Amino acid sequence: MNYKKLICTVLLLGSFATAAKVVNGEEATFSTDSIESSTNAETSDSTTNPQADTTVADDESDVDETAYDAAGNLQFHHPVPFEKFTLEPPAFRSARSTMSVQQAFINQVAPSARTLANSNNLYASVMIAQAIVESGWGSSALSKAPNYNLFGIKGEYNGQSVTMKTQEWNEKDGWYYINAKFRKYPSYKESLQDNVTILKQTSFSPGNYYYSGAWKSNTKSYKDATAWLTGRYATAPNYGTTLNSVIETYNLTQYDTNNPTVQTNAMYRLYNPNSGEHFYTANGVERDKVIKAGWRYEGIGWQAPRSGAPVYRLYNPNAGDHHYTPHLYEKNNLVKVGWRYEGISWYSGGSKVLYRLYNPNAKAGAHHYTLLKSERDNLIKHGWRNEGIGWYGQ
Structure with a gap:
């Protein structure tokens, strides 16, 4: 029996511009991500169209809510044309620091990918590479907070979706714009x-799984898996070679084994009853000094890996408080408005989320970070704003 192929002609151009305004550590970001896509057309394998654009739709009328095509195939939309994808996007080169933007993104998705892949007979290296290529290193509007859609999948996830304008193509009308629903996830982990689920359960006939050729048990190496995905997950003929290049360049095969022992540092959490600020440090000497100055020691906030994406520490000499961020652009903007950069305080990595909240009424200690959902929810009830994920810990 011939199985129907998942035809996803992909035309997504990842051009994006971001302007950010940061005041006392509060971030307001306005972004426009241009993304191109096509409908599933068996007669077209084109992967370029500079006119295509995907943004959050202003007009949600006539929304395409179809996640599957007429043949029952799930529709994927990729943010970067595969022949235009680069291992180091030019837009990122000016933002390089001690830790590259690329490695920072890998550190965000790798822990969950490793756990999920190794427990489901899949290659974590391939999964991470797909996330990189399909999201344009996390630059697409779909992959950013609060959508976290790394793979550009249409439809809903647990009833959640985001409507975006996307360009589609068919033989009758050519290129045209529609508003389409894409799956919205709570975090990268769910994506x-x-x-x-897609790689393990997609089937067009009982007992035959469409992506079984990408499973570890049916392959000799990750290259067999990427070859199987080419023409199925994406029709671009260079899809597999693109994934292989990413895997080889960033040594992603290291994630194809079970979790190794990760060395971490305990992050001490302290509270200033006078200013309301929380302070975090891995330095025991600094912890003891702050306690002597009247701060309350609240124990270990989380475990931070000894390597990963850097979290920068800054000090406001006017308000007398600290701010922490893994975002280089936010750090640079704060320095421009008078904050003192105090270096890398710790690293982000792991599967545990540190939530970031903002108190619009506080003059100092306006931001708070916590591993506890209960604390996050309680602060929100008292007027704090939920700003999503601050970074990750072990």
Whole structure:
């Protein structure tokens, strides 16, 4: 029996511009991501169209809510034309620091990908590479907070979706714009889990799984898996070679084994009853000094890996408080408005989320970070704003 192929002609151009305004550590970001896509057309394998654009739709009328094509195939939309994808996007080169933007993105998705892939007979290296290529290193509007859609999948996830304008193509009308619903996830972890579900459960006839050729048990190496995905997950003929290049360049095969022992540092959490500020440090000497100055020691906030994406520490000499961020652009903007950069305080990595909240009424200690959902929810009830994920810990 011939199985129907998942035809996803992909035309997504990842051009984006971001302007950010930061005042006392509060961030307001306005972004426009241009993304191109096409409908599933068996007669077209084109992967370029500079006119295509995907943004959050202003007009949600006539929304395409179809996640599957007429043949029952799930529709994927990729943010970067595969022949235009580069291992180091030019837009990122000016933002390089001690830790590259690329490695920082890998550190965000790798822990969950490794756990999910190794427990589901899949290659974590391939999953991470797909996330990189399909999201344009996390630059697409779909992959950013609050959508976290790494793989550009249409439809809903647990009833959640985001409507975006996307350009589609068919033989009759050529290129045209529609508003389409894309799956919206609570975090990258759920997006990765959904990808596992697709690779493991997609079937067009009983007992035959469409992506079984990408499973570890049916392959000799990750290259067999990427070859199987080419023409199925994406029709671009260079899809597999693109994934292989990413895997080889960033040594992603290291994630194809079970979790190794990760060395971490305990992050001490302290509270200033006078200013209301929380302070975080891995330095025991600094912790003891702050306690002597009247701060309350609140124990270990989380475990931070000894390597990964850097979290920068800054000090406001006017308000007398600290701010922490893994975002280089936010650090640079704060320095421009008078904050003192105090270096890398710790690293982000792991599967545990540190939530970031903002108190619009506080003059100092306006931001708070916590591993506890209960604390996050309680602060929101008292007027704090939820700013999503601050970074990750072990």
